[in-house]
Amino acid sequence: MTDNARRRSRERLEERERGILDAATKLFATAGFHATSTRKIAAAAGVSEGTVFHYxxxxxxxxxxxxxxxxxxVLNPRAAEILDTIMDTRGRLRALAVHHVSSLAADSALMMRLLQVYVGVDLEILGQDKxxxxxxxxRSYVGHLDRAVREGIERGDLRSNLETRPxxxxxxxxxxxxxxxHMYRHGTEGLDSYVDALLEPLWEGLSQSHRSKTPAQLTERLEEACERLERTADRWETAKH
Amino acid sequence: MTDNARRRSRERLEERERGILDAATKLFATAGFHATSTRKIAAAAGVSEGTVFHYxxxxxxxxxxxxxxxxxxVLNPRAAEILDTIMDTRGRLRALAVHHVSSLAADSALMMRLLQVYVGVDLEILGQDKxxxxxxxxRSYVGHLDRAVREGIERGDLRSNLETRPxxxxxxxxxxxxxxxHMYRHGTEGLDSYVDALLEPLWEGLSQSHRSKTPAQLTERLEEACERLERTADRWETAKH
Amino acid sequence: MTDNARRRSRERLEERERGILDAATKLFATAGFHATSTRKIAAAAGVSEGTVFHYxxxxxxxxxxxxxxxxxxVLNPRAAEILDTIMDTRGRLRALAVHHVSSLAADSALMMRLLQVYVGVDLEILGQDKxxxxxxxxRSYVGHLDRAVREGIERGDLRSNLETRPxxxxxxxxxxxxxxxHMYRHGTEGLDSYVDALLEPLWEGLSQSHRSKTPAQLTERLEEACERLERTADRWETAKH
Amino acid sequence: MTDNARRRSRERLEERERGILDAATKLFATAGFHATSTRKIAAAAGVSEGTVFHYxxxxxxxxxxxxxxxxxxVLNPRAAEILDTIMDTRGRLRALAVHHVSSLAADSALMMRLLQVYVGVDLEILGQDKxxxxxxxxRSYVGHLDRAVREGIERGDLRSNLETRPxxxxxxxxxxxxxxxHMYRHGTEGLDSYVDALLEPLWEGLSQSHRSKTPAQLTERLEEACERLERTADRWETAKH
DNA sequence: GATGAATGAGAGTTCATTCAT
DNA sequence: GATGAATGAACTCTCATTCAT
Incomplete structure (x- = not known):
């Protein structure tokens, strides 16, 4: 077998695997894990049932x-890219959120269904196996959020007493x-701005800026600064005369 | 049949119905909806398979x-009671949260499992039927939270620009x-205090209280401070010349 | 439900169970355990597949x-009856042998097939589970042979140094x-007399009569007896004269 | 291709064939024919699935x-060797028995399993094809026993009225x-001496030796004794009168 | 000659549901 | 009202075998 043939062969295998994954993803997302038979998956992928189990x-x-x-x-690469590109904490959280939500919503349009159901499957079948x-x-995916938070705290963007897990x-x-x-009501329409609506109060609860210094404290400091300036100005004036 | 007999008969029926519900709840919660056969439910309830379908x-x-x-x-009565008994918004939210979480976790210990799986069932079988x-x-249950929020805003406990759905x-x-x-890691242990850990940042994001100055007020004060700075600056300029 | 109805119902159940057993026996015996699908058994028994698994x-x-x-x-009752009816050891062994062989051969004509295959199944599935x-x-069936042997030894029909297991x-x-x-060559034809041909050398090896007393010894004793008779006769004759 | 290369190629083929046979033997013997898939055999032999079918x-x-x-x-060569080496009938039978039993038990430790199962396979698949x-x-293997028996009779070691088939x-x-x-209870431990325990009564039933007088001779002696008794009786009668 | 991906028929088994009793 | 025997479609998964490479 030439190298070329081998490569082509490998490509075909991967293509087939992808085909089965695609078909299964769509069906699971649409009808749910339990309501989708392996037969349907095979048919949708255009392969025999045996092939599904072969792969x-x-x-x-x-x-x-x-x-x-x-x-x-999908999830991990873009999340990493976000953290490498965006530096301000607010922007990072927003981007991670939009990415998360749109990844789940995209593609098979109901990939989230899959995850929900999978939690069930997971517990049912994999049990408490940690x-x-x-x-x-x-764990690896969640790590991206953890990093954004950790660095956000280090930079003083986020309150320092935030715990990771909550x-x-x-x-x-x-x-x-x-x-x-949201999808139940409007599908994927307006999803991004809904994410903003969700994040805004959350950000308020997490951010440092108007917090360890409350607006009131901030105002006080501003006033103090003004007063000092005024006093300085007074002194100068007095000295001049 | 005497009234007495009729009453006793009715009681028996209800008792049986309750028995089946109890058995099914426990089994669904433990093993999941799909992994629980009607036969097992009937056996656990001590009735015949046919009876389950009878009811x-x-x-x-x-x-x-x-x-x-x-x-x-479970959910609705206590939620209503909470709103009738507790008046301060922070307390209400906390009580609703603890109630929600502990109701799901209690009794069958994993009732939440049921809900997760049910979402799947729901979409699978009832479809998008609104x-x-x-x-x-x-809807009726969620209404309790809506009310707590609405009244919280009215009382000035919560920020006035909060939307219901998010x-x-x-x-x-x-x-x-x-x-x-939490249950995955610690079971029901320390659930209440974990609820607090979840609510704290949330409350920070929602509450009005510690914003002794609202952004509007803050702007006013900033305006004043700026004006004073400008006047000072003017004075300097005058003094210079 | 009247007692009558209940009885009739029970009878029907047993009849059905018997029907399934009959069908399965015949098929297993004919085609072997692995080559007989439960589907075929159900069809042959005139019930649905589910019913087979129900029973x-x-x-x-x-x-x-x-x-x-x-x-x-089949096996045990007749074996017990044989031991209760027949008392001489040779006859017992013969009857047990004929019973064993004809039981295996009869009915489904190839029940023995079943046993052979089952040994395999047994080891495969039940493992070394004793x-x-x-x-x-x-064990209980083999006990009948054991008893015949034990009593045969007690009565002096069999050699006393025979071990049970061999x-x-x-x-x-x-x-x-x-x-x-034999069945491979002639079917069930002449089975009984073939059993005799098998048992004869076996009996020779087991029996006591012409053994602890060999034919030679027996002859000697006969001769001794004759001699004594002759001597006696001599004495009488002498005495007479 | 040189002759050398051709030879080496042939050797490789035979080695491969042997490898597959070895793997299959072990697996069939261990798990049974039906429970062993061709895939497992290929894997155990270190070849591809297709190769098994190639060979x-x-x-x-x-x-x-x-x-x-x-x-x-295994079976035939050693059996032939036994008959060529050992001459006394008792020794031959013993050696053939030990050889038979230990060959089945040896190597794959449970080769006998294979035979049992194979009977099933044989009938299932090859049918009654004689x-x-x-x-x-x-047939060829059984011939060795036949020969030992035939020659045993000729030499007067065995009773002359023994039929081959029984x-x-x-x-x-x-x-x-x-x-x-025996293997079910003790594995291969003490197998040889168990063979002796099995053969002893069998030998008793087959051998001629200790029948120092054959039934025919016995009859003669009995006739003589009877005649003497009759003569004695005659004498008595004469004497009486 | 050797490979192993692909096949698809068929296996045992489960299960919600029905209905005669 | 209560039963539980009966159903049969559908399930996941296995397997010996084929054949393009």
Whole structure:
């Protein structure tokens, strides 16, 4: 077999794998994990049932493959890019949020369904196994938020007494719940600005600027500064005369 | 049949219905909706398989029955009571949150599992039917939060520019996501204080109180300070010449 | 439900169970365990596939059910009857042998096939589990041979130094192997007399009569007896004269 | 291609074939024919799935190949050697028995499993085809026992009225059944001495030796004794009168 | 000659639901 | 009203075998 042939062969394999993943993703997202049979997936992917199991040993591993691909090809790369490109904390959080929400909403349009259901699948099948590959994937993704927060605190953008875990829940819980309710009512229309509506009060609760110094304190300081300036001006005037 | 007999008969019926609901709730919560067969439910309830369908028509209606009972007997009454008893907004939100979380976590210990899975069931089977009885139940329950927020704004406890919908997502999204992650790690241990950890930054973002000066007032003061600075500057200029 | 109805209902259940067992027995015996699908069994029994599993939780339990019935309704009762009716050891062994062989050969004509294959199934599925119900069934059946041997030794019909275990192997091993080869060549024709041909050398090896007293010894004794008679006769004759 | 290269190529082929046979033998013996997939065999042999079929055409032919090799490389050669080396009938039977049993038990430790299962396979797939290659193999192997018996009778070691076929059943039936039960309880431990325990009663039933008087001779002696008794009786009668 | 991806029929089993009793 | 035997479609998954490379 020539190198060329081998390469072409590999490409075909990957194409097929992708095809199955695509079909399964769409079906799971549309009808749910349990309501989608492997037969339907095979048919939708244009392969035989055996082939599905040839590539992914079981329906569960297929699901895992979907999530793996989603995390590795969609969620993680862009999240990393965001942190590398955007530096101000507010902008980072906003970008991460929009990315998260639109990734879930995009593509199969209802990928979020998949995740919800998967939580069930996960518990049902993987049990309390803390080594679950899904956990690892999730951990690495969540790390991006953690980093944004950590650096935000270091720069003084965020309150210093914020704990990591509740923050994750605030961020992802709000976004996913919000995505669900928003899409239920308006589909993907106006999703970005809804994310802003969700983030605004959250930001208020997290940010440092008008906080450890409250607006009141800030005002006081401004007034003090003015007074000092005035006194200085007075002294100068007096000295002149 | 005497009235007495009729009454006793009715009681028996209700008792049986309750028994089935109890068994199904526990099983759904423990193993998930799809992993629980009607046969197991019947066995756990101590009735025949046919009887389950006698009372609930189908497995889906049984699930609906569980949620109906949960909303009507657990979630709603206590939420109403909270709003009737507690008056300060911070206390109300905290009580609603603890109630929500502990209701989901209590009793069957994993009732939340049920809800997650149910979302799947709901979409799978009831489709996008906006008339779904589940929606009604949910709407009425969510109303309690809406009321607490509305009254909180009226009393000046909360910022006046808060929108209802994002608030719901912030509140329930954070709580349910947090409940999930917390229970995954620690079970029901320390759940209440974790709710506090979740609510604190949220409250910071929502409350009015510590903004002793609103942005509007702040602007006024800044204007004044600027004017004074300008006057000072004028004086210097005059003095120079 | 009247008692009558309940009885009739029970009868129908048993009839159905019997029907499934009959169908499965025939198919297993004809085509082998692995080559017989539960679907075929259901069809042959005139019931739905679900019903087969309703009565026997799995294909393996169905097989166990067949063997259970075979031991309890065919093998054991007649074996017990033989020991109660026939008293001489030779006759007992012969009757047990004929019974064993003809039971295996009869009915489904190839029930023996089933046993062979089942040994495989047993090891495959029940593993080395010494608690296997099959072992119990077999133990109780083998007990009949053991008893015949024990009593045969007590009565002096059999050599006293025979061990139980090798005897079982000699008896059942020979019979089953012989049954197999005989049926392979002649079907059930002349089976009984073939059993005799198998038993004859076996009996020669087991029996006491012409053994602890060999034919030679026996002859000697006869001669001694004759001599004594002759001597006596001599004495009488002398005395007379 | 040089002759050398051709030879090396042939060697490689044979090595590969042997590797597949080895792997299949072990797996069949361990897990059974049906529970062993061709995929597992290929993996265990370190070849691709296609290669297995390249060499053996089908799973059944592979099984046949195993048996063929077993008969031709293990069973038959040593059996022939035994008959060529050992001359006394008792010793021959013992050696054949030990050889048979230990060959089945050895190597893959449970090769006997294979045979049991194979009987099933054979009937299932090769049907009643009397031309089955397995039959030929078996016939040639059984011939060794036949010869030992024939010559044993000729030498006067064995009773002259023994039939070939029942003898085969006695011999192989007892040994295989005994092997099965013994290995079930003790593995390969003490197998040889168990063979002795099986053979002893068998030998008693077959041998001529200790019948220092054959039935025919016995009859003669009995006739003589009777005649003497009759003569005695006659004398008495004469004397009386 | 060797590979291993692809196949698709068929396996055992489950399950919500029905209905005669 | 309550039962539970009966259903049969549908499920996930396995497997010997083929064939393009």
């Amino acid at each position: 992914f040993g079981s329906k569960n591993e297929l699901m895992l493959g979907i999530l793996d691909r989603f995390y590795n090809e 080594q679950s590959p899904l956990r690892d994937l999730n 923050l994750r829940d605030l961020f992802f819980g709000t976004l996913e719940y919000g995505l669900r309710t | 609930f028509g189908s497995k889906n209606e049984l699930m609906l029955g569980i949620l109906d009972r949960f909303y009507n007997e 008339q779904s009885p589940l929606r009604d139940l949910n 608030l719901r997502d912030l509140f329930f999204g954070t709580l349910e996501y947090g409940l999930r992650t | 026997f939780g799995s294909k393996n339990e169905l097989m166990l059910g067949i063997l259970d019935r075979f031991y309890n309704e 608690q296997s119900p099959l072992r119990d069934l077999n 005897l079982r192997d000699l008896f059942f091993g020979t019979l089953e192997y012989g049954l197999r080869t | 053996f055409g089908s799973k059944n032919e592979l099984m046949l190949g195993i048996l063929d090799r077993f008969y031709n490389e 031309q089955s290659p397995l039959r030929d193999l078996n 003898l085969r059943d006695l011999f192989f039936g007892t040994l295989e059944y005994g092997l099965r039960t």
